[in-house]
Amino acid sequence: MSGLKLSWQAGLALLFCVAAAIMLPLAGAAAPYSGGTTALIFVLVAGAALASALPVPNLISAAILFVGAHGAAWLLIAGITGNEGTARTSFFLLIIAGWLLAWRCVTVLSVLRPVDRLANTLLRLLIPVIFGAWILILWEAITRGAGIPFVLLPPPSAIGVRLANSLPILWADVNQTIFKSVVAGYILGCGAGFATAILADRVPFLRRGLLPIGNMVSALPIIGVAPILVMWFGFDWPSKAAVVVVMTFFPMLVNTVAGLAASGHMERDLMRTYASSYWQTLFKLRLPAAAPFIFNALKINSTLAMIGAIVAEFFGTPVVGMGFRISTEVGRMNIDMVWAEIAVAALAGSVFYGAIALVERAVTFWHPSVRGG
């Protein structure tokens, strides 16, 4: 028949549905799923898989797939609550069928080309959101369905609850680690790396002397340096900022030195024909040409700074800070709190990185990698 939109994801999902029906029940022992719920799950998965082949507009088939996949996943996970670890093969087959439908949904969505700009932006957000949500759904279903011990891997819902209940503590940790150690260390480290690069560029003998030393500093093991810096600068945030400085200095130095050499011969000859001074050439030609390199260093350093500050707190700190919290809560087997800190660190790191990437796009709009061609 013409117009049928067949896909391997929907076909495979149907196959998994049949297999799951053969291997019923969904869970052992206490039988948490009523007959109605079980039937509804099958209707959602199989129905969405079949309906997705109908010759309807893409937006409608995406909506059907979305409802089918997430409805089934919701019912499956809600049903297992209180009966963790009792899920049978059938449960996992249905979860995978749901995941395949979500995959199909994203595939359908990504070929949509809405004319409206707002719709376009929403769509570009929705696709990664569905993708991320399914990582959490699979994580939740597997940890709870298979009853994985809490200390090994808590389900994301437990981490979320812990996160929501510990906001004041988490905020105090973020304030200590990020707004004090990371920000101060990042600014000092990047600034010093940049200034040293300019100095090495201006004074040739420094170029030969400083770069090897900078190289050596970057090779220092952070685990060895951190306790020494804690002894030098005390338990509070300045010692962590010092660790961040040590970590961020070298990437900035190397990238800026490389960037300053990035301008072309012809462009530099041009400045020479204008009898341009060293500083005029630096500001009008060499630094703009070096901007892509400098932003690379800023992005690399944003993640290095987070790692440095958190690890440094393992070696002595006041009773606040993300690294302190992680090391003490691991000792108390409060793994959900450790994961909550990890989630906060990941979020803060992403925001930090994203902000720098946005500034980069605005500043180096002229670079082929940004303007696309």
Added chain:
Amino acid sequence: MQALSDVDLTIKKGEFVSFIGPSGCGKTTFLRVIADLEKPTSGTISINGMTPEQARQARAYGYVFQAAALYPWRTIERNIALPLEIMGISGVDQKARIKRTMELVNLSGFEKKFPWQLSGGMQQRASIARALAFDADLLLMDEPFGALDEIVRDHLNEQLLELWKRTNKTICFVTHSIPEAVYLSTRIVVMSPRPGRVTDVIESTLPHERPLDIRESPEFLAIAARVRDGLRAGHSYD
């Protein structure tokens, strides 16, 4: 390695002198020595009574390179403003000069565009405008149209002649195209390689007024033939 030897040449004010020769004959090196981008091992060069170093410091010449070498982070008008900023010319004066030179190279209306939004020919015109903006009497051009196609090149040659007549500048023009050299110049310097030397200096007998079809006239062809003979005589490898 010796790139150039025994070059003795006087260029008068307002002349359009072309340097022609095969690659490796030192024509670009010669231009770079005049511009103080390279130092000669011996001999003297005098530009309006100054050494090349002094002439460069006095911003006595504008240099047009083989490629436009516009800065991609600056709009066309900011690119033309670049030498003016470096030379400390005031903002109002900058605006007037940008407007004038952009009209001179027929680029009005493209002030706010970025170089990468323009065609190769337009980019090279912008780079000529940049070299003209600070009113140096001497213009050094190093194969400025070498990378452009024949049609654009003809068009720019015509415009360059027009510009030269209007501004009364002295132009030193490096090329390896015989028609281009004959069409543009009042004097053609034929050079040969290994080592770079001058084999012939030809005074053009063509009139000042030169439409494009002058290139079919017997006079033009005679000069072109003499240039070709000079080039052939200098070839040591055949």
